[in-house]
Amino acid sequence: MGDLPATPALISVLVVPAGVVLLALLAAAMNGALDARAAGRPAASGVAVPLVETARLLRQQRRTLAGADSVLWRIGGAGLVVAALLKVLVVPVGAVSFADIPAGIVWFNAMDVLLWALWWMLGWGANSAYSLIGGYRFLAQALAYEIPLMFALTGPAIGAGSLDVTQVAAAQHDLWFIVWMPVAFLVYAASVVAFAVWGPFAAPAGTDAVSGVLVELSGPDRLVVLAGRYALLVAGAAFAVPMFLGGGAGPLLPAWAWVLVKTAVLLGVFVGARRLFPAIRPDRLAEVAWVVVVPLVLVQLLVIAVLAAVGRS
């Protein structure tokens, strides 16, 4: 890990944040347009919303709250973007892999677990009942999605026989993993939406808790959290490309372009999911996740393992 060559390190420092920010803006613009259309106004009027909101939040003051644990609060808020960037590091874009970590899948999972801490700290730090409830809701939700997510990530690893993301992408030159691991892919996609506290899994920031973890945030603090949510969606979409969608494989365009296109499409699906479902309440999700989803993923793993064993022998 410590011996990255200089150039990829430099590239990853510059390119990864820029790419994530651009895609996050794209997602936010799409969401703004869809919201405007839902309200009965022209969709184009919502496209600039993320830029306007950024300007507004940069102009707004931050808050100093009595009795708050500002250190944990701010770590929780700023950490979301960082965790998203660290997740993107292991995604191979064309021939470039920003950080060639041999256990890339475990890396992604470890960064995902950091979100348990970050979202909870964000909820806890503000010293507000609604914010705290939001933080606890995220933990309840995480307990429901994390185990299925781990099993879902195991699927491609078994299929490729490696924990290295580059090799997992390379192992799909015949058949994309999404084709014979549909359950794992769906569980993965749902988990991405869940760890980004988005759409149907936005209960930690729900209206019933007065926007939960977001309730006391203002100014730049709010900006980094909102950006962090979109960045997490971007990271989840980007990581799905080498895991399930064949990496950079595709006709005509170069590999890096295909990675971007696939990421953007999946990102669009995630953003659109907000329209399709109401919130899935964490207390009801838990039972379904443990009683239904975990066995389903395990069956999926069994199928993958058998197929992989037959394929290799």
Place this chain on the structure above:
Amino acid sequence: MTLQLVLLIAAALFSVGLYGTLSQQVVVMVMMGIEVMLNAVILAAAAVWWFLAPTPDGQTLLLVVIAAMTVEMAMGFAGAIVLHRSRNSDMTDSATDLAG
């Protein structure tokens, strides 16, 4: 980075954890002390593996330590809940009568 240095750090971690375990009154804080000690054990085991005998077998020991930590945590939490439920307390001192 030498074996001695890593072991020194592990020793420091272990003593800090030992202090926590001995001095804390609250069950969960005692558990945190134990965690710090196990943390030191992991570090020392990894160092010994790398500097003395980097064979594949050695890695298994680390997995065992990690598994031991999870067992410790799960049972610790369960015990803390039982103690809390039955005595409305989370202090080790209030459970001294449980000693044989």
Place this chain on the structure above:
Amino acid sequence: MLEAILFWLFGVVAVASAVAVFRTDSMARASYALAVSFIAVGAIVVQVRLDYIGLIIVLMMVMEMAIMAVFMVMFMGMNPALMPMDMTHDKRRSVLFSVVVFAVLAAAAVLIPWPARTGSPPSDTIESLGNTIMSSKMLVMLTISPVLFATIVSALVLANPRGRYDRYGDGLDRRIPEDPQRGGLGR
């Protein structure tokens, strides 16, 4: 060079945050200080080419500490604000004992003539670990899994105040269990 700097950084962070666990006044900070300590140790473990195990340490321990923080807050009832607290006993003797233990361990670490390295590290530690636990050390894993399963069951039995007779009635004849909180399957 870089490796040495990183090692010192991680080492100092690991020990400093472990100390912070018992020095801070806030339960949440104590839990997450321990998480930082684990992350630093995980990083050192990755430095000795044990990528998989290092990352697993980070993954498991951060998760554990997130739960730990909830338990700490639940049982100790703290404000997020920094609250001076002293919930210790035998402080002086504990310090003394720990210092002695540290002295002994440190002396051992420095003074013992450690043997030279035997064998060479595998080129791919992850693959070698996988091969090991699926062949020569399989028995170890086979022992750990029932232990973990037994832990899950016994911890739940200990912690759960309501048995099936509470839920389904004395004759176990309730179709829908009576729970304080309804689950997602509508049972």
Place this chain on the structure above:
Amino acid sequence: MGVTEQLARFALRRAHVLIVEAPGDPMLRIRAEACVVREGWAIAMSPADADVLLVCGTADVEFGAAVDRLWDQMVSPLVRVASGAAADLPQAIDDARHALLDDDSQRADALRRAAGGSGTEPAGVAEVPMDKGHEGASSKHAAHGSMGHGATTHPSATGNPGLMGMDHESMDHGSIDMGHGHHMHMGMSGPAGIPLAQGEDDRDGLEMDALHVILGPILPAWPADLVLRCTLHGDTISAAEAEVLPSAEQSAALSPDERGALLIDGAARVVQLAGWDPVAIALRGVRDDLLTPRLDQRRVSARLQRIERRIRRSRTLRWSLRGVRPSSAAAQAAGPDAHELLLALLEYAVGAVGGRPGHGPASLPAVTAPELASAVVGQDLATARLTVASFTPWGLAGRVPIAPAMEATDG
């Protein structure tokens, strides 16, 4: 200067407005929301999220104090406007726009608020002369100093425990009773005057911190005249006490369109609390169009029916709202749950908008406030919010019910 002004102008394309509804006139609040949305602005959830505090209706002293505490939690740039009648809304929005653009006075105000917070100088309330054309209707407080104690810009933490749910003092582990005037010099108090928690057994028999949280009257998607003083274990309500605030005189009888708008608004609140914001936005869009006279009402009606079908067909919504009903009724598994009530509300709304009499469930639950309070005991916050939102449109003591009035018209 040029850049900051450009930034301010750009940011003002989407100012966030916290709309506070004084008890008694929900139609004014609905029109205010419509006005804000038409402006391209957004409706804020919490004071931290807001640039503009828009007070709708006439507040009595107690409610006014609650609004003041809310105002103290907002951060610069900020402006407070009030509107007593629908005709004044555009002027109020306009005032807010000008005040937000005035960078110099915003900066001065921020400094003044900070200074007031540090207690060096007791800042007063500086009233800017009202607009002559709208006497008394819209007033603008360009500078509203904070109360002058505490070392933060967050005076409510040292002031009175608030009525609104967003007040800090009533939050985390506050074992205070909800009277007034508890200051930081109380006996068992921690830093910043936040009292230590007191434990109580929760429903699982574990001793937990009891938090005291007041739900209402200023809370998103919450009836403006209802206050629930709750004791929480985690997010489970273990005790609740209700109060209905005195409402201002009910204005003239509602027109059919207004009644339809109220019904749609009630449904939108349930949908929003169920976490389906895009559909709630769409419902509010229909509601606002219904009140716009020039639009073709047949198309509005068709849009409402499309949304109604969509809500009716959502299995996830049914799954998540099923069984949400007062906890006492849950024991008998009797009475309609939140999902059935939402569909009935929508059915009435479709009827009202389409000009035909609506029909709903045979017996409508009319709850009194104390019944509502005991209904939410044992529920978690999400369930309680859904229960309140789905039951209150059917009538609450001391208020003209919306839906039963519909029933009366269809004979």
